[in-house]
Amino acid sequence: MPPSLLLLLGLLGSCVSLRPPRTSFILNSAERPLALFRPPDLLNSTTLLLSDDDSTLFVGARDAVFSLDVSQSDVISLKRKVEWRPSPREITECRNKGKDPEVDCPNFVRVVQKLNSTHLYVCGSFAFSPHDAFIDAESFSLVGLVDAKAKLRCPFSPLQRNSAITVDGEVFTASTTDFRGESAQISRHFSREGRQDVSQDSSISLLEEPAFVGSAAVDRKLFFFFTEVGKEFSFVDELRIARIAQVCKDDVGGQRTLQNKWTSFAKAPLLCQVHKQLPFNVLQHVFTLPPPEGTSSSETLFYGVFTSQWSSGAESAVCVFKLQDVQAVFAGSYRTFDTQTHLWSSLLGKHSHLGQCGLDSATDSELSQVKKSFLTSGSVKPAGGAPVVVSSDRQYSRVAAMRTQAANGKQYTVLFLLTESGFLHKVALLAGGPRIIEEIQVFTQPQLVKSIVLSSSKGMLYVGTSEGVTGVPVSRCSVYRSCSQCVLARDPQCGWSRNSSVCTAPHTDPHDIAQDLEEGNVEEQCRRQTKTVRNTEVWAPLNEAVMLPCKNPAQPSSLTWTSRRFRNLPKSHFLRSADGTLSFIATAETFGTYHCEAREAGFTEVIATFIVGPVASPRAISPVQNREGDQVTQSEGDEPYEDIFRDTTVNPAEEYTPRNNKHVIDSEDKTQEVFFMSTPRRDPQSRKDLLELPPAGQHSPALLVVSLLLALCVGLMILGGVQLWRREALIKTSRLLSPEDGGRTNAAMETVASLSPTGGEPSGGE
Numbered sequence: 001m002p003p004s005l006l007l008l009l010g011l012l013g014s015c016v017s018l019r020p021p022r023t024s025f026i027l028n029s030a031e032r033p034l035a036l037f038r039p040p041d042l043l044n045s046t047t048l049l050l051s052d053d054d055s056t057l058f059v060g061a062r063d064a065v066f067s068l069d070v071s072q073s074d075v076i077s078l079k080r081k082v083e084w085r086p087s088p089r090e091i092t093e094c095r096n097k098g099k100d101p102e103v104d105c106p107n108f109v110r111v112v113q114k115l116n117s118t119h120l121y122v123c124g125s126f127a128f129s130p131h132d133a134f135i136d137a138e139s140f141s142l143v144g145l146v147d148a149k150a151k152l153r154c155p156f157s158p159l160q161r162n163s164a165i166t167v168d169g170e171v172f173t174a175s176t177t178d179f180r181g182e183s184a185q186i187s188r189h190f191s192r193e194g195r196q197d198v199s200q201d202s203s204i205s206l207l208e209e210p211a212f213v214g215s216a217a218v219d220r221k222l223f224f225f226f227t228e229v230g231k232e233f234s235f236v237d238e239l240r241i242a243r244i245a246q247v248c249k250d251d252v253g254g255q256r257t258l259q260n261k262w263t264s265f266a267k268a269p270l271l272c273q274v275h276k277q278l279p280f281n282v283l284q285h286v287f288t289l290p291p292p293e294g295t296s297s298s299e300t301l302f303y304g305v306f307t308s309q310w311s312s313g314a315e316s317a318v319c320v321f322k323l324q325d326v327q328a329v330f331a332g333s334y335r336t337f338d339t340q341t342h343l344w345s346s347l348l349g350k351h352s353h354l355g356q357c358g359l360d361s362a363t364d365s366e367l368s369q370v371k372k373s374f375l376t377s378g379s380v381k382p383a384g385g386a387p388v389v390v391s392s393d394r395q396y397s398r399v400a401a402m403r404t405q406a407a408n409g410k411q412y413t414v415l416f417l418l419t420e421s422g423f424l425h426k427v428a429l430l431a432g433g434p435r436i437i438e439e440i441q442v443f444t445q446p447q448l449v450k451s452i453v454l455s456s457s458k459g460m461l462y463v464g465t466s467e468g469v470t471g472v473p474v475s476r477c478s479v480y481r482s483c484s485q486c487v488l489a490r491d492p493q494c495g496w497s498r499n500s501s502v503c504t505a506p507h508t509d510p511h512d513i514a515q516d517l518e519e520g521n522v523e524e525q526c527r528r529q530t531k532t533v534r535n536t537e538v539w540a541p542l543n544e545a546v547m548l549p550c551k552n553p554a555q556p557s558s559l560t561w562t563s564r565r566f567r568n569l570p571k572s573h574f575l576r577s578a579d580g581t582l583s584f585i586a587t588a589e590t591f592g593t594y595h596c597e598a599r600e601a602g603f604t605e606v607i608a609t610f611i612v613g614p615v616a617s618p619r620a621i622s623p624v625q626n627r628e629g630d631q632v633t634q635s636e637g638d639e640p641y642e643d644i645f646r647d648t649t650v651n652p653a654e655e656y657t658p659r660n661n662k663h664v665i666d667s668e669d670k671t672q673e674v675f676f677m678s679t680p681r682r683d684p685q686s687r688k689d690l691l692e693l694p695p696a697g698q699h700s701p702a703l704l705v706v707s708l709l710l711a712l713c714v715g716l717m718i719l720g721g722v723q724l725w726r727r728e729a730l731i732k733t734s735r736l737l738s739p740e741d742g743g744r745t746n747a748a749m750e751t752v753a754s755l756s757p758t759g760g761e762p763s764g765g766e
């Protein structure tokens with residue numbers, strides 16, 4: 001490798017830190033709908049299996065196995081269900097062993113595998129006493145129940161992890177095999193052609209408290225992924241090591257030595273480490289990405305999510321391992337275990353039979369060496385030498401990966417990473433580093449057990465948790481409404497069709513698609529793509545609060561409000577809350593046009609325009625052209641503000657400049673000035689207060705109290721506004737408190753309640 005390339009890889013490795021997700025969607029939001037399946041009788045749906053044609057999802061749940069129709073991407077519907085629960089007597093026995101009947105003693109179905117064209121194989125914890133069964137796919141009923149060997153195939157405890165995989169009708173399982181979950185086995189069951197089932201040699205400890213997180217079958221070999229105690233580092237207590245183990249699919253064991261035991265078992269450390277830092281040593285999950293069509297199986301990639309034994313906070317990383325690197329390590333040198341000293345030492349010289357398939361006729365001396373030399377000297381290092389994703393603030397726990405072709409014809413990898421807090425992160429691995437395109441909430445409570453499966457062909461990802469099954473479409477380009485938003489998203493699965501003016505999958509004509517994954521250059525990609533921002537008209541009664549929502553299309557972008565009104569009126573008349581909402585009091589001066597602009601990656605665009613005008617009053621209305629040329633109307637008659645304005649000759653706005661009000665509120669927060677305009681119209685007394693301002697330098701105690709109360713209201717309003725914006729971005733106006741109303745706290749609360757769409761009085765009109 002040329003030194004410059006090494007240097008580049010080194011640099012890439014050091015700059016993989018993640019920025020926050022560009023957009024975020026709460027569970028099943030209108031913009032990013034999901035397919036939810038959460039009937040009350042589906043509990044702990046934590047084992048998922050997709051049928052070969054990706055149209056049926058089998059779910060191993062609590063006391064039941066479900067068959068779900070997932071042929072439609074927007075709905076999941078029940079096909080069949082079979083109940084499978086322990087008897088009351090078995091539950092009592094479980095309780096007598098000190099287990100909680102509700103939490104531990106149901107049957108948590110932990111293996112669901114397709115055995116052959118007619119039968120499924122299932123295994124469940126069954127009141128801390130694993131049972132297994134076949135399910136007749138046709139009638140979807142349990143047949144051929146209970147096998148003593150179930151205890152080798154799935155764990156006793158619902159919290160212990162396991163893995164299972166079926167190849168040619170033979171089921172390979174990796175599971176803890178006792179009540180305490182201390183011993184573990186990788187074994188083959190339902191062996192075909194009359195050959196014996198094979199398990200691990202138990203005369204020596206091949207696995208040390210393993211937690212199995214996944215398995216894969218490639219060619220003649222099976223791989224199991226887990227974390228265990230690294231006994232080769234005898235100087236460190238309880239050091240955990242991520243591992244990959246292999247066995248050969250057709251292993252039948254030795255003739256005298258290792259009868260019906262693996263002769264091909266070997267394990268190797270998986271290293272996921274940022275240069276010169278402590279490794280991410282705890283493997284959480286592995287996803288196997290098959291090679292691109294037409295390439296060799298050695299191009300298979302394993303994406304592993306890791307956390308660290310030493311980290312105190314949420315921290316995680318994703319490393320990619322190439323099958324060919326795994327093969328090279330298993331073909332390399334081994335360590336050997338000294339049964340006397342219980343120490344590992346390097347095995348000198350080359351021993352070509354270690355880690356090999358087809359040792360059934362190997363000599364006893366070769367097999368006795370196999371027995372104690374099953375740990376490789378080398379570690380499997382990640383492709384590129386470093387993690388592809390490092391997150392210093394998220395604990396990722398599950399991963400799925402898919403290849404996708406971008407508009408430029410290049411292949412990109414998209415990862416789906418599940419966070420402990422219930423969000424799925426869609427991460428594109430771009431040349432400039434990983435990028436979280438979006439985050440989608442998929443569950444609400446922390447989950448002890450969860451699983452994900454991906455249907456690349458259907459573009460659906462399924463998440464199974466104790467809350468049910470959630471189907472997530474891998475992309476939803478239509479959330480990006482403009483060319484710029486579509487390009488800025490930098491989603492390999494979305495591009496802007498210039499012909500049809502929609503954000504869509506970049507399939508057909510690449511010249512039609514605007515997409516720039518590496519740079520997100522909107523100016524170049526979206527030339528001549530005009531965006532029509534719909535003007536929203538807002539009709540507000542005079543003196544009421546107007547709140548203009550502006551949803552930030554992307555988190556890193558910043559929002560700005562612009563209006564010609566800002567030239568004439570002081571900034572303090574306008575309040576901008578953290579969620580982007582602009583609030584002000586509807587007056588003749590504030591009626592006009594407001595634009596909300598978003599800036600991202602050096603590109604600015606208007607994303608919302610509001611035209612705010614007064615609500616038609618039953619009295620005389622004379623339409624006037626205001627300075628901006630917007631068609632607005634101005635109320636006439638004996639409105640209180642007319643009185644105030646009547647005296648003003650040149651610029652009515654002058655009435656509200658901070659200088660004029662200074663002597664009243666100079667010691668107060670700026671934002672209160674806005675609400676000096678909010679004197680209710682049917683309240684001549686307070687109007688009089690406002691008009692008869694105390695002389696400069698003198699503070700009116702009453703007004704100070706009012707100001708403070710109003711400040712409280714502003715705070716509450718912002719809270720209400722955030723809620724309003726979260727629930728639905730509807731334009732609402734609401735009544736403000738009069739100083740008298742504000743004197744009672746619960747009146748203030750009511751006002752806030754009326755801001756939310758579900759609360760109290762319909763706002764905005766009189």
Ligand SMILES: *[C@@H]1O[C@H](CO)[C@@H](O)[C@H](O)[C@H]1NC(C)=O
Nearest residue numbers: 115116117118119134144190
């Ligand atoms: C599938 O496996 C079950 C259980 O071993 C067996 O009874 C059934 O005959 C098999 N079906 C086929 C088509 O091989």
Ligand SMILES: *[C@@H]1O[C@H](CO)[C@@H](O)[C@H](O)[C@H]1NC(C)=O
Nearest residue numbers: 043044046158159448449466
């Ligand atoms: C099963 O689901 C319940 C909530 O319905 C949850 O509290 C519990 O932790 C789950 N158990 C397992 C083993 O997933």
Ligand SMILES: *[C@@H]1O[C@H](CO)[C@@H](O)[C@H](O)[C@H]1NC(C)=O
Nearest residue numbers: 497498499500508509511512
């Ligand atoms: C887009 O329009 C151009 C020119 O009008 C045309 O040549 C091209 O085929 C169109 N592409 C698609 C995908 O419709």
